[in-house]
Amino acid sequence: MNILAIWFVGLVLTIKCAWEISLLKIQSGKKLIAILTVVLTSWIGAFLYTFFFKEKIVTWLNKE
Numbered sequence: 001m002n003i004l005a006i007w008f009v010g011l012v013l014t015i016k017c018a019w020e021i022s023l024l025k026i027q028s029g030k031k032l033i034a035i036l037t038v039v040l041t042s043w044i045g046a047f048l049y050t051f052f053f054k055e056k057i058v059t060w061l062n063k064e
Helices: 002-022 028-053 057-062
Strands: none
Touching: 002 028, 028 057
8 A cells, every 4th residue: 555655656746747847948859858757767757856957957958
């Protein structure tokens, strides 16, 4: 039962991160790559995005 709860929390956090990235004003190709990276790395990607990269991702992805 506890493993199911942990899995569900990870799923919700991953979806939340992907949703936030989809709302950013960046090119759609770069946006898709960022979303796929977070989804494919699941817990690690959601953790890193939420606590470290949230403020920096727009400037990183808008660089030419």
